[in-house]
Amino acid sequence: MASGIPVHFRHTRSTPFWTKETVPHALLTHHNTKKGVYGRLSVMQGAVKYLGFANEHDTTPEIDVVIEAGHFGISPPQYWHHIELLTEDTYFNIDFFADPDEALEGKGIGQVVNTRHG
Template sequence: MATIPKDYVNYKSTPIFTVENIPKMFLHHHNTRAGVYGKICVLQGQVKFYGFSDRRSDIEQEIIIHAGDSAISPPQYWHKVKFLTDDTQFQVCFYAQKDSQIVFDNLNERNLK
């Protein structure tokens, strides 16, 4: 599993997702954007993370993430998640290089609100 480089910072996070409010895209093949790591943090229950080497490939890795644990999806990595328990709750925190345009744009957007 990937690790987030030390010079990367958390620039935004999703709401806490449950089986009732999960955006469908998370349950199907999708990827993180260039320069962005996603940290999947399970707060309750369990999630299975599926990783793929490309959009149309077979499963490359499967990781069960338990409550209190997390897993990292590297930039531009195809993946999806599956709820393993009905009470599962998780959040995704996004990290980018601290001096990157992504972080700069996001901080400016926050300050305008």
Template sequence: MTRDPFQQLVKYSETAVFSETTVPKKLLNRHNTKPGIWGKLVVRSGALDFVLEGPPLKARRIEAGDYAIIEPATDHHVSLVGPATFQVEFYREISGGKR
């Protein structure tokens, strides 16, 4: 079982909910988060592929109700496989004991 890093992090931002027609092109191409910033790719409906750039490329199908953990500074992209809605939540380390 994968450890859930979000229990030790604080959410500080999130994107709008995107669909297959509103997803920004940059999410469909190689990109990453800043060092120290974690992402949580949350699929609300449908499904999409979360792809770690590698090498080798590693794709994981994420379905409605599930999420992918985006580690800091890790190259990745999403690949649409049909109608879907999703958003990305951003987290950072808890500083000074505050959440």
């Protein structure tokens, strides 16, 4: 996971708070944030496991981090990863920060996240 978001990036989107019942399936499967976009996952309750991969086709994570309540993790642009919700009461959201020079396309979470196709 990245150590920080560049100062000049701007906050572009906040997701709702999600639980095990409401988390979008795309986040639980192999995906990445788009070019010029950082994701900051904030855990309010429970815990989330973040698994990061060297590329789209890797199945063995190079990063395996547990983010507990009161903490956050940052995912860099175009880095393949997925998450797992570790407790029944997990409650979290994601804030996205974009390079002001990057044109973002799409709507909703598709504007900032790419999922694997095939």
